[in-house]
Amino acid sequence: MNDVASKVATLMEAMPYLKKYAGKVIVIKYGGNAMINEELKAAVLQDVVMLKLLGMKPVLSHGGGPGINKMLEKLDIPVQFINGLRYTSADIISVVEAVLIGQVNSELVGRINAIGGEAVGLSGISANIYKCVQRSEELGFVGDIVEVNAAPVQALLDAGYIPVVAPVGTDGNGQSFNINGDTAAGKLASALGAEKLMLLTDIEGLCNDIKIRDVISYLNIADVQGLKDQGTIAGGMIPKVDCCVQTIEEGVTNVHIIDGRKPHSILYEAFTNEGIGTTVGKDQPSVGIKWNK
Numbered sequence: 699m700n701d702v703a704s705k706v707a708t709l710m711e712a713m714p715y716l717k718k719y720a721g722k723v724i725v726i727k728y729g730g731n732a733m734i735n736e737e738l739k740a741a742v743l744q745d746v747v748m749l750k751l752l753g754m755k756p757v758l759s760h761g762g763g764p765g766i767n768k769m770l771e772k773l774d775i776p777v778q779f780i781n782g783l784r785y786t787s788a789d790i791i792s793v794v795e796a797v798l799i800g801q802v803n804s805e806l807v808g809r810i811n812a813i814g815g816e817a818v819g820l821s822g823i824s825a826n827i828y829k830c831v832q833r834s835e836e837l838g839f840v841g842d843i844v845e846v847n848a849a850p851v852q853a854l855l856d857a858g859y860i861p862v863v864a865p866v867g868t869d870g871n872g873q874s875f876n877i878n879g880d881t882a883a884g885k886l887a888s889a890l891g892a893e894k895l896m897l898l899t900d901i902e903g904l905c906n907d908i909k910i911r912d913v914i915s916y917l918n919i920a921d922v923q924g925l926k927d928q929g930t931i932a933g934g935m936i937p938k939v940d941c942c943v944q945t946i947e948e949g950v951t952n953v954h955i956i957d958g959r960k961p962h963s964i965l966y967e968a969f970t971n972e973g974i975g976t977t978v979g980k981d982q983p984s985v986g987i988k989w990n991k
């Protein structure tokens with residue numbers, strides 16, 4: 699195929715997906731180590747703007763854990779995670795807000811706007827978007843979301859803006875809570891009735907073995923407990939997969955864990971027949987699992 703023919707073929711391959719996703723809400727979770735590299739960050743934000751230009755309603759729900767760690771180290775405050783969640787003292791919640799809202803959110807908004815999108819930055823504190831209760835004494839100011847007020851985010855989408863949302867919530871009485879970025883993105887996707895949730899991460903997808911990187915291309919949620927029991931789903935993948943399961947149970951049908959280190963992974967996932975990473979669902983048997991039996 700010559701060069702022009704192959705470009706046209708790529709566009710034609712995208713056609714059914716463009717039809718399927720037109721006017722639909724697509725929530726993208728961006729965070730972790732996939733956020734550190736500047737070139738990749740530019741590619742992710744270009745993809746988000748591209749989705750908007752192609753007629754979709756993208757929402758960028760971000761994390762920023764590495765930035766929080768860096769700031770805590772500078773301040774000589776110890777970093778501690780319990781089952782993938784950050785111990786968040788009164789001092790640490792101030793740092794979390796400063797980094798996630800003051801730095802990460804405003805940087806992402808500025809960069810989207812610089813490449814032609816119209817982004818508006820919010821956190822879950824804005825209009826009580828993420829109403830929380832304390833998760834446990836042990837974790838300090840970590841919140842469990844008990845209610846999502848998606849109306850302000852929906853209003854921004856309907857007005858043509860790209861909402862960029864930080865994972866900080868509130869008890870509604872002025873106390874802020876730290877929320878895992880994946881959990882917040884999943885809850886927001888469910889509340890918006892999103893067509894698709896994409897969780898960008900720093901690995902190819904859910905793997906049988908992270909040393910071999912053999913990706914499980916389709917994960918039926920019925921197999922999650924078995925994979926946890928045999929130790930395949932571990933570490934940071936636990937809250938990520940739990941979030942996928944909950945989001946699917948709440949009615950979002952297209953949920954994907956994809957490699958945020960691969961440039962333009964969002965466009966690959968959305969508009970190519972192969973897709974990439976791990977699709978999580980409940981409609982077909984898992985593909986690619988190796989059971990240790």
Ligand SMILES: Nc1ncnc2c1ncn2[C@@H]1O[C@H](COP(=O)(O)OP(=O)(O)O)[C@@H](O)[C@H]1O
Nearest residue numbers: 730731899900901903904905930932933934935
């Ligand atoms: N079975 C698995 N497949 C892929 N990654 C896994 C698996 N088990 C544990 N992990 C770890 O989970 C990490 C991703 O989780 P995390 O670092 O919390 O993501 P992010 O910060 O991108 O949100 C991977 O880098 C990997 O080290």
Ligand SMILES: CC(=O)N[C@@H](CCC(=O)OP(=O)(O)O)C(=O)O
Nearest residue numbers: 729730761762763784877878879
């Ligand atoms: C409760 C909790 O652990 N909150 C996370 C919020 C940020 C986040 O999730 O960032 P990534 O997506 O970049 O990891 C934290 O403090 O690190």
